[in-house]
Amino acid sequence: MKRSFWIGIICAACCLGNIPSSSAVQTASIGSTFSCTFLDSGDQGFFDSSSTHTWDQGQIDAAIRALSTWDSLINSTPGRTLTVGLTWYDGANSSTLASAYSPYFYYKSNGPQQVSTLAESVWRDGSTRAGTGYDIYIQCNTAHLSSLYYEDALSPEHTGKYDFQSILTHEVGHTVGFLSLATQTGSFQVQAGNTPAAYSTMLYTRYDSLLTNQEGQSIVNKAGNGNTAFTLGETLSLDDTGLTAYNPPTWQQGSSMAHIDSASDPDALMQYSLSPDTYHRTLTEGEMELMRSMGWNMVPEPCTSALALLGLAALTLRRRRF
Numbered sequence: 001m002k003r004s005f006w007i008g009i010i011c012a013a014c015c016l017g018n019i020p021s022s023s024a025v026q027t028a029s030i031g032s033t034f035s036c037t038f039l040d041s042g043d044q045g046f047f048d049s050s051s052t053h054t055w056d057q058g059q060i061d062a063a064i065r066a067l068s069t070w071d072s073l074i075n076s077t078p079g080r081t082l083t084v085g086l087t088w089y090d091g092a093n094s095s096t097l098a099s100a101y102s103p104y105f106y107y108k109s110n111g112p113q114q115v116s117t118l119a120e121s122v123w124r125d126g127s128t129r130a131g132t133g134y135d136i137y138i139q140c141n142t143a144h145l146s147s148l149y150y151e152d153a154l155s156p157e158h159t160g161k162y163d164f165q166s167i168l169t170h171e172v173g174h175t176v177g178f179l180s181l182a183t184q185t186g187s188f189q190v191q192a193g194n195t196p197a198a199y200s201t202m203l204y205t206r207y208d209s210l211l212t213n214q215e216g217q218s219i220v221n222k223a224g225n226g227n228t229a230f231t232l233g234e235t236l237s238l239d240d241t242g243l244t245a246y247n248p249p250t251w252q253q254g255s256s257m258a259h260i261d262s263a264s265d266p267d268a269l270m271q272y273s274l275s276p277d278t279y280h281r282t283l284t285e286g287e288m289e290l291m292r293s294m295g296w297n298m299v300p301e302p303c304t305s306a307l308a309l310l311g312l313a314a315l316t317l318r319r320r321r322f
């Protein structure tokens with residue numbers, strides 16, 4: 001019997017729920033790849049929470065540039081247009097700049113299995129599968145509104161602001177594959193049901209399937225045999241890209257494993273935090289290679305990485321997670 005479960009992946013937390021219809025009026029299309037809806041204050045946003053801020057033109061333009069970057073890097077043909085809901089939440093006292101979500105599904109009731117997000121399924125694999133809400137959600141934290149930089153031009157000045165375009169480009173990356181179902185206990189998420197629908201299944205992502213330890217063993221295969229798959233702090237490589245996963249000795253929920261260790265690629269778009277006056281607006285060569293390993297058809301020539309790297313040393317303490 002075919003089973004279908006919907007579970008969320010988000011940069012900082014996991015969620016379950018239904019998505020009400022939206023009354024937002026601001027929309028934008030990016031080719032035939034994305035149809036974006038900018039959810040204003042009061043519009044039903046991420047699941048049952050309303051957006052808490054109204055998008056201004058500078059913010060919308062930065063979001064369109066971020067999505068256009070992905071559209072220009074990926075040559076895979078989507079099975080249908082992807083819908084993107086962009087929303088705001090009040091996350092006072094949180095250092096999280098933004099988070100992202102694309103639903104995934106699984107069928108088997110037991111045994112390890114790989115899951116794909118809806119974005120991967122539709123865009124990478126050409127599926128026409130329909131979702132119940134937006135295919136991609138991006139929610140931004142209003143707590144950092146006054147610290148965001150929206151302009152297209154890179155500022156050579158030390159303004160102390162976080163580049164909104166970099167943030168959104170990063171968040172889209174989570175929905176198209178930079179995500180992990182590894183857990184704090186050194187294994188992978190297990191979904192279980194009670195009788196009469198008893199089941200138990202270990203889930204992992206395509207990204208997870210590329211993680212190997214320094215002995216060259218796949219950690220997904222290790223977990224599938226009931227062993228501890230990895231230890232916190234262990235160096236884990238991502239295929240033969242030269243990249244390693246961010247796996248600090250102390251587990252960081254929402255950050256660990258789902259990001260690139262900046263020690264392996266200082267310019268990585270998908271590193272776990274961003275410094276003010278720093279711009280990571282596109283994928284590095286290593287990240288392009290990782291996307292190919294994850295099954296994507298990427299443009300032949302990788303774009304220039306690291307457009308600018310300013311004021312890093314002095315501002316390390318002000319890095320923010322995303």
Ligand SMILES: [Zn+2]
Pocket residue numbers: 011170171174259271272322
């Ligand atoms: Zn992130």
